[in-house]
Amino acid sequence: MTRNESWTPTAFHANVVAMERGELEVADIAADYVNCTQCGACELRCPNTLFTGDFYRFRARTVDVVKAVRALAVEKGIHQPRWQTWNERTNDRTHEPVLGEVDVNQDHVRDWAADLGLPIGGESILFVDCEAAFYRTSVPRAVAQILQAAGYEFGLMAEQWCCGGPAVEMGYVEQARRFAEHNLADWR
Ligand code: SF4
Structure with a gap:
């Protein structure tokens, strides 16, 4: 048990916000996305499915975010060996x-x-x-x-x-x- 929150949906989405603000590059965070199995369980049970705003609405689409960041990493030549x-x-x-x-x-x-x-x-x-x-x-x-x-x-x-x-x-x-x-x- 590492309690490393870099591998959680919250971090997946926070990373995207940080990249948009120029505070992180995809190279900094690509490895954080390797453990997600894209099972979608976080989308079903997350209380943020209340859709209270754009950030929260997109937090309920973790699988799309994980797929997009992995694709972006490969496009930028950043590979998981x-x-x-x-x-x-x-x-x-x-x-x-x-x-x-x-x-x-x-x-x-x-x-x-x-x-x-x-x-x-x-x-x-x-x-x-x-x-x-x-x-x-x-x-x-x-x-x-x-x-x-x-x-x-x-x-x-x-x-x-x-x-x-x-x-x-x-x-x-x-x-x-x-x-x-x-x-x-x-x-x-
Ligand atoms: S899609 Fe599944 S494995 Fe990926 S972050 Fe959500 S609950 Fe975890």
Whole structure:
């Protein structure tokens, strides 16, 4: 227990006010934003949801503030080393650097479904996230088999990349958008 209030929603918002007044730079505060999981619980329970003024209204949007500050930091070239490594590896492999037995690359993204006889494409597509596709493969297998047993027709993507969700949560907005656009093009 550090009781370090730099990692609280109050500090997240106070930092933004201080930056606006020129008292802090994003480089001074970027590391304070790494511990937020963006769960949104502070937005639900904060008494400042009474919306008594702009500062308080925006205090009730902590997740947006955390996302924006992380994106600003990356835009300014300020990186958290492990997040940067994670995103570089994801960029190289087009999938999250998931640990496990299977090589993480495009050649293996459908290995989990090898014996299920699923087509590529179709009116409905089952998107399987990186961790499920490469590591927790029993989950997508169970989902696919339930859908097959129900007689529901669906296919897999021709070239599925990471959804980009973790990248955008860490502030790597350009990478997240590029991945999402690739997947959208593949769906279409
Ligand atoms: S979004 Fe969740 S983790 Fe982030 S500051 Fe609020 S309560 Fe904490």
